[in-house]
Amino acid sequence: MSEFTLIERLQTRTALERADVRVGIGDDAAVLAVPGDHELVVSTDTLVEGVHFPRGTAAFDIGWKALAVNLSDLAAMAATPAWVSLALTLPACDDAWLDGFAAGFAALAREHGVALIGGDTTRGPLTVTLTVHGFVPQGMAVRRSGARPGDVALTTGTLGDAAGGLALLGTKPSRAGERHPAWCEELLARLNRPTPRIAQGLALRGLASAAIDVSDGLVADLGHVCMASGVGAEVDLARLPASSALLGLFDEAERTALQLGGGDDYELCFTAAPEVAEGLIAELARLGGGVTRIGRIVEGRGVRVLDVDGREVVPPRRGYEHFA
Ligand code: ADP
Ligand code: MG
Numbered sequence: 646m647s648e649f650t651l652i653e654r655l656q657t658r659t660a661l662e663r664a665d666v667r668v669g670i671g672d673d674a675a676v677l678a679v680p681g682d683h684e685l686v687v688s689t690d691t692l693v694e695g696v697h698f699p700r701g702t703a704a705f706d707i708g709w710k711a712l713a714v715n716l717s718d719l720a721a722m723a724a725t726p727a728w729v730s731l732a733l734t735l736p737a738c739d740d741a742w743l744d745g746f747a748a749g750f751a752a753l754a755r756e757h758g759v760a761l762i763g764g765d766t767t768r769g770p771l772t773v774t775l776t777v778h779g780f781v782p783q784g785m786a787v788r789r790s791g792a793r794p795g796d797v798a799l800t801t802g803t804l805g806d807a808a809g810g811l812a813l814l815g816t817k818p819s820r821a822g823e824r825h826p827a828w829c830e831e832l833l834a835r836l837n838r839p840t841p842r843i844a845q846g847l848a849l850r851g852l853a854s855a856a857i858d859v860s861d862g863l864v865a866d867l868g869h870v871c872m873a874s875g876v877g878a879e880v881d882l883a884r885l886p887a888s889s890a891l892l893g894l895f896d897e898a899e900r901t902a903l904q905l906g907g908g909d910d911y912e913l914c915f916t917a918a919p920e921v922a923e924g925l926i927a928e929l930a931r932l933g934g935g936v937t938r939i940g941r942i943v944e945g946r947g948v949r950v951l952d953v954d955g956r957e958v959v960p961p962r963r964g965y966e967h968f969a
Contacts, residue, residue: 651743652670655761656671658744659750659761661754661755663758665679665727669762670763670764675763684780684783687777687778688718689715689774692772693770698837706749707749708750709749711775712753716841719843722781722787723787723849725780725847728778729760729777730776731763731765731773732765732767733767734769734770735766735771736768736771737768757843787849788855789857789869789870789873789874790873792876793854794942794943797917798941799915799917799926799939800914800939801935801936803888803910803912804887806890807908807910808836808908809835809891810834814836829894832890840911840934845934854918856870857869857913858912858913860909863885864950865908867914870916871942876943877944878941879951880949882958883953884939885937886937886939901960905961
């Protein structure tokens with residue numbers, strides 16, 4: 646397959662009409678119409694084989710996950726996704742791989758009405774870089790910097806599942822795994838096909854004081870909110886939402902490590918003033934996927950994790966850092 650057949654194939658398999666794409670794939674650049682009263686929200690994320698997904702990950706899952714992690718950044722800003730460009734580096738031009746990749750990508754793109762508007766194709770070690778574009782009404786983006794002492798800290802969904810899935814991959818099938826294949830599958834699905842919390846992100850507009858998506862691990866990501874906001878946070882360990890799969894497959898110490906330090910969950914961790922928290926919780930509960938109060942914002946700096954007696958727990962491991 647030539648580079649041009651490859652691009653054409655990607656284009657047909659991911660085709661999605663949007664009136665605001667005036668010029669899409671095929672010219673030297675895309676031409677896009679931004680709604681007049683909105684701001685453009687842009688984010689780029691790269692997935693490298695062996696770093697962001699294990700060698701041997703299904704092409705469908707790579708296509709899905711590459712888009713999911715990018716959409717998750719838009720969700721964390723409370724933006725509505727619209728367009729995406731794709732820089733694809735492949736070791737070889739493999740039809741079956743490309744079709745799988747396009748199918749995974751297109752499945753999630755259709756769900757959110759996101760159009761592929763262009764990109765670049767090169768040869769090299771398997772690397773997928775996406776730039777997503779979305780909109781927010783003027784001034785309505787939710788930033789990391791708005792958390793204030795007294796705010797409630799919350800998260801959507803459950804934490805630690807993706808890291809649990811990764812831990813399962815690293816071990817021989819455990820006895821628990823042999824007895825509970827459905828739990829293992831559930832955690833692996835959380836690792837390979839994360840759900841970007843777009844609807845939940847939109848619900849944060851005008852209500853949440855700060856938000857971030859959990860990609861590096863709860864303590865690390867909430868730490869980013871604290872740093873940007875000039876505040877500290879307390880997290881109640883016992884309140885962290887855990888799936889039954891995580892509870893079933895890992896003991897308490899492992900679970901604590903996965904929930905506090907494990908990345909790749911792509912849940913939204915956010916803060917809100919107490920007087921709006923109740924309404925926000927009700928709205929997010931209505932959307933499904935769950936929402937839990939996990940702690941509070943305090944004066945000071947950094948994230949402190951507390952046990953049921955209010956004693957500080959030292960998180961067993963830090964979030965992922967590429968150059969650490
Ligand atoms: P140029 O050499 O002018 O950069 P290319 O040959 O790289 O053009 O790309 C031709 C068209 O195909 C452009 O519209 C570009 O955006 C699109 N394109 C190239 N690679 C991809 C890709 N991986 N995904 C989507 N569109 C792509
Ligand atoms: Mg090019």
